[in-house]
Amino acid sequence: MSKSPITVSVTGAAGQIGYSLLFRIASGALFGPDQPVKLRLIEIPDEKAMNALKGVCMELDDCAFPLLHSITPTSDLNEGFSGTNWAILVGSVPRKAGMERKDLLSINGKIFTGQGQAIARNAASDVRVLVVGNPCNTNCLIAMNSAPEVPSNRWFAMTRLDENRAKSQLATKAGVLASSVSNLAIWGNHSATQYPDFFNARIDGKPATEVISDHDWLKGDFIKTVQQRGAAIIAARGLSSAASAANAACDTVRSVSQGTANGDWTSVAVCSDGSYGIEKGLIFSFPVRTSAQGWEIVQGVPVNEFSQAKIKATEDELKEERAAVRELGLIK
C-alpha cells in the first residue's frame, strides 16, 4: 500500500534557497523514494514575490515528479501551515545598509512571532520546524516562544551547512574524501562566533588532531575559514550561499527524521536543556544523535579549555541576542 503524503511547508519559497530546496524535496531526496509529499509554499503578499512563486510552481509541475501530490502557493500563513508535518522557515529579511542589528531583530522578530503562532494554530500534531532564515538561532527562539503548544523538542535551527563546510575543510587538508570525516560538532550560534570542534572530529575513525599535525592551522585558519565561509561566498559570487544551504537543509531533515549513523552525530541548534552548562532555553547548536524515535544531545563529549572559551563566546552572543529580543517584547 502506498504511504500517505507528508506535508512540507516552506517559507521564502521564491527565494534563492527555495529554488534549490523545493526540487530536492519534490524528488524524494528528503523523505525517500516511496514517500509522497504535498508542498505548501509561502511568500510575502507582494506581486513580484507571488509572481516569482508562480513561476517556481510551473517549473515544479514541469518536472512531473511522481512523488509530488500537490503544490499550494500562498501568502496566507494559516493556509501555508495547514496540516504541515515539516515547516522549513527560510524566508527572512536580510540586513540592508544602514540597518542596525536591533532593527533587523525587530523586523524578523515580528515575522517569526506570526509564523510561530500560525504553526501552533494550523500544523499537524507531529509538526517539526527547521529555521534557516537568519539570524536563525534567535528567529527559532522567537517562533518557539510564540508557539508554547508545540513541544520545544520540535524546533531546530540550521548549523549543518557549517558542519559540512568544516568537514570539507578538514578532508581537503587531510587529503581524504569528506565522507571520511565524522563527529564534527558545531557549537553555538550560526554566526561568526560558532565553534567547529575539531578536537572531537574523526578522520577515518582516528582523531582529526592525529591525522592533521598542523595544530596551528586547526586552531587558527580552519576555525576562521568555517566562521567566515558565508561572507567569502558572498564576496566571490555576489550572492549568499544557496545550493549548499538547501543541501544542508535536506541533510538536517534527513538526519532528524531518519537518524544518525552509529557512533556519529550531527550538528543542529536545539533548545538547550542545560547540557554542557549552556543556559536552558537558548537555541544552541550541539552534537546531536538522532534515531527514528527522536533525538538527544550527545553527553560526555570532551570539552577542553580551548573549546570551553570558544563555546562561552558563542553562548554569550546568543544571550545578547535573546536579551535584545526580550527588550523588544518579542519573548518573555
Ligand code: NAX
Ligand atoms: P532570498 O532573499 O533569495 O529569498 C528570501 C525569500 O524569502 C524572498 O523570496 C522573500 O520574498 C521571502 N520572504 C521574506 N520574508 C518572508 C516572510 N515573512 N514570509 C515568507 N517569505 C518571506 O534569500 P535566500 O538566499 O533564499 O536566503 C534565505 C535566508 O537564509 C536568509 O535569511 C539567509 O541569511 C539565510 N541563510 C541561512 C543559512 C544557514 O546556514 N542557516 C545559510 C544560507 C543563508 O545565508
